Amino acid sequence: MKHYAGLDVSVKETSICIVNETGVICREIKVASHPEDLVQALKNPEWRLVRIGLEAGPLSQWLFSGLAEAGLPAICIETRHAKAFLKAQMNKTDRNDARGIAQMTRVNLFRPVHVKTLTSQHRRAPLTARKLLQEKAIAIENDIRGLLRNFGLKVGIVGTVGFDDHIRELVDGMPDLGEIMKPLLAARQKLRETFMGAPPQAAISTIDVPLRFRNSRAVGPALGLTPVLNQSGESYRVGRVSLCGDGMMRALLYEAAQVMLSRVRKWSWLKAWAMNVAKRRGRQKAIVALARRLAVIMHRMWSDGTEFRWTRERMPAAI
Incomplete structure (x- = not known):
């Protein structure tokens, strides 16, 4: 039995x-x-x-x-x-x-979950540690802002590189606050130096085995980058993205899509496609769509060993 x-x-x-x-x-x-x-x-x-x-x-x-x-x-x-x-x-x-x-x-009433290989888990560990260090560094920055605000000192908008110098300028002439800021700034600097050196291997550690997806387009739903459908009778509603799967990888893809649309100056067919989506459906949906397509492209590149092409190849003229 x-x-x-x-x-x-x-x-x-x-x-x-x-x-x-x-x-x-x-x-x-x-x-x-x-x-x-x-x-x-x-x-x-x-x-x-x-x-x-x-x-x-x-x-x-x-x-x-x-x-x-x-x-x-x-x-x-x-x-x-x-x-x-x-x-x-x-x-x-x-x-x-x-x-x-x-x-x-x-x-047999269950959905199996892919368990990552030991190699993938080792790749994931430094990424998780990197995220933790980054969150702690941001928390220290926010605490510094809140502490100085009690004394009427507003930090305002300042870049990551110039943050330390800006804080020292604000507390100049206030030796008590300066002594309090020293260990906080030192801890923040140490955290940022540590996590900036960690290698970004989120895609490899998340996908783990490319063949577990039937095709590259299946990566988008697995990462929670496709909308939720709610259909009942004549009702058919398309909701927000499902947010299932790996949150870290989804956040990195979203950030990469934002950078490609706003900061990357080199033109490509992918950016042109995303800009057209933004014109038709808005910038927010374009970023999500671009993040999903980036995941599909990376999976395809990993599967067949090809490299990303910035321009589309022209089809040969019909004879």
């Missing part, structure tokens, strides 16, 4: 529920949230496991890799689908969630 397992993962312990192909619960147990403990509990000749489902979360990549290396049929389930399915339960407990996930895997 076939068996299916559901794992409800928490930081310390994981609730395991094993059901047979008719939905009858065969075993329930709690083990430590560690791959070795999960393998020991699941790799038993008594169970003919077809699928082992666990919800996507902070520990899912680590646990999934450990289960997969042990030869167990692990599947990472999309979080929104799991939450929608588990909402039908009256009481939310770890035990009930494990039961619900086990039933999801049994009836």
